[in-house]
Amino acid sequence: xxxxxxxxxxxxxxxxxxxxxxxxxxxxxxxxxxxxxxxxxxxxxxxxxxxxxxxxxxxxxxxxxxxxxxxxxxxxxxxxxxxxxxxxxxxxxxxxxxxxxxxxxxxxxxxxxxxxxxxxxxxxxxxxxxxxxxxxxxxxxxxxxxxxxxxxxxxxxxxxxxxxxxxxxxxxxxxxxxxxxxxxxxxxxxxxxxxxxxxxxxxxxxxxxxxxxxxxxxxxxxxxxxxxxxxxxxxxxxxxxxxxxxxxxxxxxxxxxxxxxxxxxxxxxxxxxxxxxxxxxxxxxxxxxxxxxxxxxxxxxxxxxxxxxxxxxxxxxxxxxxxxxxxxxxxxxxxxxxxxxxxxxxxxxxxxxxxxxxxxxxxxxxxxxxxxxxxxxxxxxxxxxxxxxxxxxxxxxxxxxxxxxxxxxxxxxxxxxxxxxxxxxxxxxxxxxxxxxxxxxxxxxxxxxxxxxxxxxxxxxxxxxxxxxxxxxxxxxxxxxxxxxxxxxxxxxxxxxxxxxxxxxxxxxxxxxxx
Amino acid sequence: xxxxxxxxxxxxxxxxxxxxxxxxxxxxxxxxxxxxxxxxxxxxxxxxxxxxxxxxxxxxxxxxxxxxxxxxxxxxxxxxxxxxxxxxxxxxxxxxxxxxxxxxxxxxxxxxxxxxxxxxxxxxxxxxxxxxxxxxxxxxxxxxxxxxxxxxxxxxxxxxxxxxxxxxxxxxxxxxxxxxxxxxxxxxxxxxxxxxxxxxxxxxxxxxxxxxxxxxxxxxxxxxxxxxxxxxxxxxxxxxxxxxxxxxxxxxxxxxxxxxxxxxxxxxxxxxxxxxxxxxxxxxxxxxxxxxxxxxxxxxxxxxxxxxxxxxxxxxxxxxxxxxxxxxxxxxxxxxxxxxxxxxxxxxxxxxxxxxxxxxxxxxxxxxxxxxxxxxxxxxxxxxxxxxxxxxxxxxxxxxxxxxxxxxxxxxxxxxxxxxxxxxxxx
Numbered sequence: 001x002x003x004x005x006x007x008x009x010x011x012x013x014x015x016x017x018x019x020x021x022x023x024x025x026x027x028x029x030x031x032x033x034x035x036x037x038x039x040x041x042x043x044x045x046x047x048x049x050x051x052x053x054x055x056x057x058x059x060x061x062x063x064x065x066x067x068x069x070x071x072x073x074x075x076x077x078x079x080x081x082x083x084x085x086x087x088x089x090x091x092x093x094x095x096x097x098x099x100x101x102x103x104x105x106x107x108x109x110x111x112x113x114x115x116x117x118x119x120x121x122x123x124x125x126x127x128x129x130x131x132x133x134x135x136x137x138x139x140x141x142x143x144x145x146x147x148x149x150x151x152x153x154x155x156x157x158x159x160x161x162x163x164x165x166x167x168x169x170x171x172x173x174x175x176x177x178x179x180x181x182x183x184x185x186x187x188x189x190x191x192x193x194x195x196x197x198x199x200x201x202x203x204x205x206x207x208x209x210x211x212x213x214x215x216x217x218x219x220x221x222x223x224x225x226x227x228x229x230x231x232x233x234x235x236x237x238x239x240x241x242x243x244x245x246x247x248x249x250x251x252x253x254x255x256x257x258x259x260x261x262x263x264x265x266x267x268x269x270x271x272x273x274x275x276x277x278x279x280x281x282x283x284x285x286x287x288x289x290x291x292x293x294x295x296x297x298x299x300x301x302x303x304x305x306x307x308x309x310x311x312x313x314x315x316x317x318x319x320x321x322x323x324x325x326x327x328x329x330x331x332x333x334x335x336x337x338x339x340x341x342x343x344x345x346x347x348x349x350x351x352x353x354x355x356x357x358x359x360x361x362x363x364x365x366x367x368x369x370x371x372x373x374x375x376x377x378x379x380x381x382x383x384x385x386x387x388x389x390x391x392x393x394x395x396x397x398x399x400x401x402x403x404x405x406x407x408x409x410x411x412x413x414x415x416x417x418x419x420x421x422x423x424x425x426x427x428x429x430x431x432x433x434x435x436x437x438x439x440x441x442x443x444x445x446x447x448x449x450x451x452x453x454x455x456x457x458x459x460x461x462x463x464x465x466x467x468x469x470x471x472x473x474x475x476x477x478x479x480x481x482x483x484x485x486x487x488x489x490x491x492x493x494x495x496x497x498x499x500x501x502x503x504x505x506x507x508x509x510x511x512x513x514x515x
Numbered sequence: 516x517x518x519x520x521x522x523x524x525x526x527x528x529x530x531x532x533x534x535x536x537x538x539x540x541x542x543x544x545x546x547x548x549x550x551x552x553x554x555x556x557x558x559x560x561x562x563x564x565x566x567x568x569x570x571x572x573x574x575x576x577x578x579x580x581x582x583x584x585x586x587x588x589x590x591x592x593x594x595x596x597x598x599x600x601x602x603x604x605x606x607x608x609x610x611x612x613x614x615x616x617x618x619x620x621x622x623x624x625x626x627x628x629x630x631x632x633x634x635x636x637x638x639x640x641x642x643x644x645x646x647x648x649x650x651x652x653x654x655x656x657x658x659x660x661x662x663x664x665x666x667x668x669x670x671x672x673x674x675x676x677x678x679x680x681x682x683x684x685x686x687x688x689x690x691x692x693x694x695x696x697x698x699x700x701x702x703x704x705x706x707x708x709x710x711x712x713x714x715x716x717x718x719x720x721x722x723x724x725x726x727x728x729x730x731x732x733x734x735x736x737x738x739x740x741x742x743x744x745x746x747x748x749x750x751x752x753x754x755x756x757x758x759x760x761x762x763x764x765x766x767x768x769x770x771x772x773x774x775x776x777x778x779x780x781x782x783x784x785x786x787x788x789x790x791x792x793x794x795x796x797x798x799x800x801x802x803x804x805x806x807x808x809x810x811x812x813x814x815x816x817x818x819x820x821x822x823x824x825x826x827x828x829x830x831x832x833x834x835x836x837x838x839x840x841x842x843x844x845x846x847x848x849x850x851x852x853x854x855x856x857x858x859x860x861x862x863x864x865x866x867x868x869x870x871x872x873x874x875x876x877x878x879x880x881x882x883x884x885x886x887x888x889x890x891x892x893x894x895x896x897x898x899x900x901x902x903x904x905x906x907x908x909x910x911x912x913x914x915x916x917x918x919x920x921x922x923x924x925x926x927x928x929x930x931x932x933x934x935x936x937x938x939x940x941x942x
Contacts, residue, residue, distance in 0.1 A: 001563070001589040001590060001591060001592065001595055001602075001605040001606060001609050002589065002590050002592060002609075003561075003587050003588070003589050003590075003609050003612065003613060004566075004569050004587060004588050004589075004590050005569075005573075005584065005586070005587045005588070006573060007566060007569045007570055007573060009566075010566065010567070010570040011565065011566045011567040011570060013567075014567075014570065033543070033629040033661070033662040033663045034539050034541060034543060034662040034663060034666065035541065035542055035543025035544075035545070035571070035629070035661075035662025035666075036543075036567065036662065037538075037539070037540045037541065037890055038542055038543075038546075038571045038574055038575065038890075039570075039574075040540070040889075040890030040891075041574065041888070041889040041890045042574060044889060044890055044891075044892065044893040044894060045889050045893065048893060049893065049894070050893055050894060050896075050897030051894050051897065052890065052891065052894045056538060057538055058538070059537075059538050059539045059662075060663065061662075061663050061664070062632070062661075062663040062664045064663075065633075065663065076538065079537075079871075083871060094567060095565040095566070095567050095629075095630055096565070096567075096629035096630050096633055096662075096663070099596070099630060099633045099634055100633060123593075124565060124566065124567070125565065125591060125592055125593045125595075125596060126592075126593050128566065
């Protein structure tokens with residue numbers, strides 16, 4: 001037993017639901033107790049789907065236990081086929097049904113249905129959601145893909161996008177556009193939007209684009225082995241990865257490809273002087289293996305951050321993430337225990353976290369800015385607007401996403417110079433979240449009208465006199481930071497035992513308070 | 516006293532009930548933990564279950580999961596299934612670790628789930644054993660919130676029922692009010708009862724374990740929630756007597772509920788009128804304002820929480836709605852009877868569910884408002900039906916006079932929203 005509050009991944013049958021819900025014309029008959037239908041609301045609420053997931057649950061109860069549940073399963077299966085008229089069904093058990101050993105696969109096969117019945121074996125007590133999705137998609141492809149001739153034109157399939165996938169909807173659109181620019185037509189996107197009939201046509205493509213290794217790799221490998229379709233190894237998230245991906249496609253189709261980069265704004269945005277302050281920002285990256293690997297490269301090579309830690313929660317990606325960590329000179333954190341992640345973040349105290357919904361909350365607790373780069377995500381990361389992660393527009397989106405939580409450049413400059421000022425103190429946080437920033441105790445008086453008046457009051461304190469030059473210089477400082485500059489300078493003068501403030505004193509004070 | 520007038524066309528108590536079996540689109544009892552742990556401030560709820568259970572709690576708890584909640588799941592692993600011998604050792608170890616980390620915990624609930632029930636881990640024995648190990652600081656109890664045994668709010672019922680046998684004995688003639696209410700609502704209720712001169716009043720659940728809740732042959736109890744069938748039975752086994760009444764939703768429900776208690780404790784009509792007149796007037800006014808959009812509209816209830824029958828009574832009698840179908844996961848005559856008596860005849864009363872058949876009935880009836888779970892709400896909205904998601908009715912303060920307007924508002928808001936959104940697709 002293992003005590004858990006937060007889980008990064010659901011059980012494997014939720015992964016199977018992600019595949020079933022992504023597809024059309026496919027139905028999932030799930031042997032599960034009453035209550036397991038809770039998973040429907042992940043799709044209807046978080047992803048805001050306008051239809052029920054195509055899943056029939058047997059929802060057995062205590063009184064059904066015994067021989068009755070097998071009959072219940074068969075009846076549910078027959079009902080589902082009659083009612084929804086699917087092209088194929090997948091059948092399986094949830095964690096509880098796994099314990100009562102009804103064998104949904106065997107039961108469904110004896111029913112003599114006229115459509116393909118694809119049995120799923122998903123070990124609920126060993127594996128998790130991503131495995132469930134990968135395995136389900138693999139079984140569907142294995143059962144339905146038909147040997148056939150290649151298309152005349154160069155075509156490819158896009159493998160891996162599912163329901164509840166982080167930005168899968170827009171990633172498919174972006175990569176389809178990118179491939180079309182390369183003169184490549186998409187044969188089938190699967191599982192997202194595909195029917196069982198479409199799955200049968202997968203082998204007609206010349207190669208496969210493996211968009212989401214977590215959910216599509218088993219199928220891609222099987223297609224490579226059985227239908228001689230090579231698949232892409234690079235996931236095009238980030239500018240460098242996208243260019244490498246394009247080159248990889250060039251290798252696969254045997255001719256160099258060129259692409260118009262006029263919409264790609266990220267490299268210039270990152271090179272422009274306003275981004276200089278991003279240099280060396282210490283970031284910690286956590287999420288699913290694919291997004292973590294992509295973001296490590298973006299963080300270091302495209303944003304100029306310093307990567308201080310990387311890790312993933314899906315142990316299927318442990319090996320590549322460990323190798324990558326070595327390359328970055330950091331230790332990989334492979335865990336699905338959020339307390340361990342929190343501890344690591346506390347120890348490393350990065351300036352920014354790139355993570356999941358969970359890291360967002362850890363960041364909030366520790367006061368560290370965070371951008372969400374990977375599932376699990378909440379409803380706000382299924383946005384209405386177009387926001388892919390892959391390709392050139394994806395790079396633009398990622399640049400904006402990564403800088404928004406950070407303090408803006410000028411703001412940071414002011415924070416450093418006048419770090420205890422009532423408006424520009426460290427605790428004020430980034431401008432986007434300024435609405436609830438706390439006021440520093442002592443300087444709070446500067447926030448009201450009388451405070452401003454005080455700033456403009458005659459420039460001498462009890463025993464410190466401002467010389468004319470210094471006074472003139474002070475007035476050149478923008479009014480909203482002038483009060484702080486004055487106080488800092490006076491404090492500095494008092495500490496040095498000076499009773500007059502000259503121009504030099506003002507600049508010495510400024511140098512003293514700058515970090 | 517203000518006795519509610521029974522409907523002229525007869526109530527629904529003897530109406531034929533459509534009993535269905537089939538796929539049920541409902542939560543399991545584990546969900547009760549989400550609001551119970553807020554109420555019982557020194558309790559921790561440890562589910563013994565699978566990753567699915569943890570995932571459910573996470574999905575249902577939403578963002579609450581990050582506020583150091585006092586619940587968690589001991590996830591069964593492959594090795595726990597192989598042999599039962601060490602399941603108890605494993606549990607003991609996890610509980611010890613947990614209590615060490617959270618010394619503020621005074622009551623620990625071991626909550627059974629489908630997997631733990633199916634492999635028959637004896638959690639009641641574990642609770643006894645752990646109670647001895649961690650006595651006197653921590654009391655360990657056990658109940659089942661599994662989907663195979665409980666539906667949604669029944670989890671609270673199972674939890675409270677598990678507490679009844681360990682309540683102190685008393686011979687005092689006292690009122691015990693049963694059902695977890697938001698603190699603000701509970702305070703209002705205690706204020707009304709005190710003004711009526713009724714006291715001391717005991718609460719189940721109490722906010723903390725040190726608060727004394729006792730039960731005995733002279734105890735009379737009132738239920739604030741309609742889903743407490745097992746707790747009702749457990750209290751009756753202790754010799755306590757139930758005060759049957761409609762549930763305290765709306766002006767009428769609250770008045771009838773208070774009246775049942777007032778009659779039992781011999782409160783004079785003058786006192787009752789003096790105490791209730793002002794809040795009743797406020798409630799009526801608030802309901803009248805909030806229910807404008809509801810008058811003459813039809814409502815369809817999918818089964819969810821067992822709150823459906825008293826809410827249908829409130830919506831039909833006090834907000835002018837017509838009920839098409841009132842579905843409830845379970846109907847318990849001793850609990851739901853008084854509300855069924857007041858619910859005007861007409862709607863189909865259904866118990867249990869075959870969700871696809873019920874959806875077909877809802878589509879055919881095209882009600883103005885459909886009360887359902889989150890798994891159905893958006894799909895039905897997409898079909899053009901207005902929905903009110905039912906779970907909110909369990910989390911939001913809705914009982915008694917001061918919340919009556921808010922309660923009507925929860926149902927009228929979706930209809931108002933539908934009328935204010937003007938985004939027909941461009942041609």
